[in-house]
Amino acid sequence: MKSSAMGFSQRWLLNAAGSFLDSFRFFSAWVRNPKAVAAVAPSSRSLAALITSNVTSRTGPVLELGPGTGVFTQALIERGTKEDDLTLVEYGSSFVRLLQRRYPKATVHHMNAMDIPALAAADPTRFGAVICGLGLRNMRCREVEVILRGAFARMHSDAGFYLFTYGLRCSVPDVLLMRLGLTASRVGTTFRNLPPASVYRIVRSTSVGS
Numbered sequence: 447m448k449s450s451a452m453g454f455s456q457r458w459l460l461n462a463a464g465s466f467l468d469s470f471r472f473f474s475a476w477v478r479n480p481k482a483v484a485a486v487a488p489s490s491r492s493l494a495a496l497i498t499s500n501v502t503s504r505t506g507p508v509l510e511l512g513p514g515t516g517v518f519t520q521a522l523i524e525r526g527t528k529e530d531d532l533t534l535v536e537y538g539s540s541f542v543r544l545l546q547r548r549y550p551k552a553t554v555h556h557m558n559a560m561d562i563p564a565l566a567a568a569d570p571t572r573f574g575a576v577i578c579g580l581g582l583r584n585m586r587c588r589e590v591e592v593i594l595r596g597a598f599a600r601m602h603s604d605a606g607f608y609l610f611t612y613g614l615r616c617s618v619p620d621v622l623l624m625r626l627g628l629t630a631s632r633v634g635t636t637f638r639n640l641p642p643a644s645v646y647r648i649v650r651s652t653s654v655g656s
């Protein structure tokens with residue numbers, strides 16, 4: 447049945463069933479690999495709106511790390527990012543299959559975010575923003591450094607790297623930010639997420655105030 451032919455209650459039921467299925471997929475992935483999945487349920491629409499709030503249709507290509515079921519991906523599209531301007535990097539195979547089905551025009555890479563430098567030869571795209579859904583607090587400092595170096599090497603000079611955390615501070619330690627010449631600022635906090643979460647924007651220190 448076409449969605450235009452459906453009544454409000456049928457659409458509501460379909461959406462509710464879709465969210466339930468996504469939550470189930472996410473929870474199953476968490477049971478298999480709690481450290482990497484790092485959350486028991488997908489992020490809320492409120493967090494998705496906050497982490498994508500600086501993205502516009504003028505941002506151009508966007509790299510998303512750890513999209514999971516695609517909550518942030520959907521918000522990016524709603525903010526004007528074209529589906530074929532999206533590069534999604536995810537290493538959970540069930541999430542990869544789901545993302546390929548849902549976003550057939552996006553480039554979906556089934557790989558570890560630490561291997562971003564290996565992408566460069568095949569795909570020289572420069573990104574206007576990076577949206578990071580990875581559980582950085584569960585990673586070693588060295589791993590976070592590799593991911594940040596790889597991402598910033600592929601970003602425009604004034605592009606932002608957006609991440610969320612359930613903690614009280616940015617999940618990238620100050621010492622690492624300093625070593626990489628980066629600066630973090632808080633974009634905002636949402637209590638409409640379980641648990642409440644804050645979003646940070648990381649940019650090259652030279653682009654602050656320029």
Ligand SMILES: C[S@@+](CC[C@H](N)C(=O)[O-])C[C@H]1O[C@@H](n2cnc3c(N)ncnc32)[C@H](O)[C@@H]1O
Pocket residue numbers: 482483484485487488489511512513514515516517518535536537538541557558559560578579580581
């Ligand atoms: C906290 S979940 C966030 C999912 C989604 N962005 C959301 O907010 O609902 C982390 C996601 O990152 C993926 N992931 C974790 N470590 C990864 C890595 N090193 N490379 C690529 N994906 C990774 C997990 O499979 C999972 O989909």
